[in-house]
Amino acid sequence: MVVIGDIHGQYAKMTAILRGAGLIDAAGHWSGGATTLWFMGDYFDRGPDGIAAIDLIRALQGEAAAAGGRVGALLGNHDVLILAAQRFGDQPSGGPGGTFLTSWRHNGGVESDLARLDEARAAWLRALPAMARDGDWLLAHADATFYQVYGRTIGAVNRGIRAILHDDNAADWDLLLDYFSQRRAFQDEERGPARVARFLSLYGGRRFVHGHTPIGKLNGRRPEAVTAAHVYAGGLAVDVDAGLYLGGPGFVTILSDNGAGGRSHDQAGGE
Template sequence: MTPEDRFPGPEHPDSGPRHQPDLDVLPYGTYYEPEPAAEYAGGGYEAETYSGYGGARYLEQHWPAAGPDHGHTVHAPTGHDGHDGHQSDDPPTIELGPPLAEPGLPYHPYPAPGPGEPPGPLYVVGDVHGYLDELRAELRHQGIIDADGHWSAGRARIWFLGDFTDRGPDGIGVIDLVMQLAAEAAAAGGYCRALMGNHELLFLGAAKYGDEAVQSTAGTASFLAAWRLNGGQQSDLERLEAHHISWLSRLPAIALEDGHLLLHSDTTAYLEYGESIAEVNDAVHDLLADEGVDEWWDCFRRFTKRFAFRGDAGPMAVRELLDAYGGVRVVHGHSPIPYLTGAVHADDGMPPHVPGPYVYADDLAVAMDGGVTMEGRLLVARLPV
């Protein structure tokens, strides 16, 4: 029995045709990453990715037996030094409770369980990229929302790993739903929280700085140009309101839950912003609040890196993050599983095969971006995987 037989994806409405996206790109060229640190040199960053799903085990081996939740080879392009040349990541902010839709209102921290009461189950959601119908269908399939789209998971906890917007048809609708569920979950004794993805930083930068020039390693560029190049939807920009900006700009970059280090991106760039989770979130929050366009751009550039956990040196990179920030396993979005594994599209035109979360890097990393933008899957998973 295959994992997809055990955990079938939901039947959901189609949000429209999906173009075959490239990985995130910067305008007027691609970002050239510096050489890896000496301890990683020759250690596998430049190694070919695994073909198909060999080298990692899937849901069937890792999913809790009691939980009801849960090779078409085209290698991803690489940059000058073996890293992927088109990359993406997340620049966020402070640790917070569930943000509310109304600006200025206090948020309510997750209530501690009573004596002898265990915390609710923990879920994570991969990159959504504006596919609101698919998100609703998968949340409904997992029992997290009811038929009317309202929180129905009691004390359950759920983290969105970032990238709500761009490429898909309704990024603002996705943000509105997550904000709604954050308030409803808090009222039920659970919580719904989110990390900021690189596309949130890009979206905020496009709204704040527009065509203002920034100096990039790929030449003069702007946030607006990069946002459009990476699937920015004009309808989202037109519907963006002050309370969306306030909510997005407060999202954390990194979090730790039940031993799971939650990140948007598979990069070690977080280490450049602090030695603890609080330092990283405060540093990015301060940058977004006070710094100028070039500092924003540099943050976006750093958090567009990817694939640090792949190859022979991948486990070492994961352990560096775990040693700094705690936890026993990293859970991330950002890099679509079909790109991580090298299985993108077959010659017969079939969509990529994504049975579920991808466990790799000596079982130290779990990838959650199911490639919804390329007709893969929008993944919602219960941890531990």
């Protein structure tokens, strides 16, 4: 399994990283064969072209499936933010802008993304899973435990959050966005490992991989110097958010049952 962290509209970096990993060809088509590739959520905001990012992911999902591979995509908080801006607009929100639209803008919303978010794209976003399990790995966008509010199994979490995204209850959306802004739940050196272990014992998996918090904010590195995943919490947690919008070059991470491996695609065999 291969994972790539938060894209945030950085389509050019995204395609360069995927090409470098051998997962797409020069024309942008799937060349990953039977590989499983996961996107960790947050396709929009803070970068120029989130729509191009999700259009590519949607195309790759079909191409990978036809080649015996798989492309998965998780739901991130910025994907909820743009859906909320579209659905509720000027209605009041507890977010930083006071309305759903201004809160999205405050979080780096790009007007051309909202203008091009048609029903097919919005429907795809609303259906994304918030959580997934792949072999030994539990995957979710955020390094946060609020997922437990929505369900005690992966399926229940995904159904619970999906139901909110298909309903017009602004308070439920607001609360979801508030929860989804939480981060660093597993960073504490003493308590972090036990917290991850508890999270894993609830949902399954032996290790947890997430995006959401740029790696430099966990390990203090400059964004430009972040070139690999950050393994922490006694090896139980892995952050793959390269901080593309902060200037990070980005990377893919190979996840095997033995842990978070190197960045070269030829280690990706056997997924």
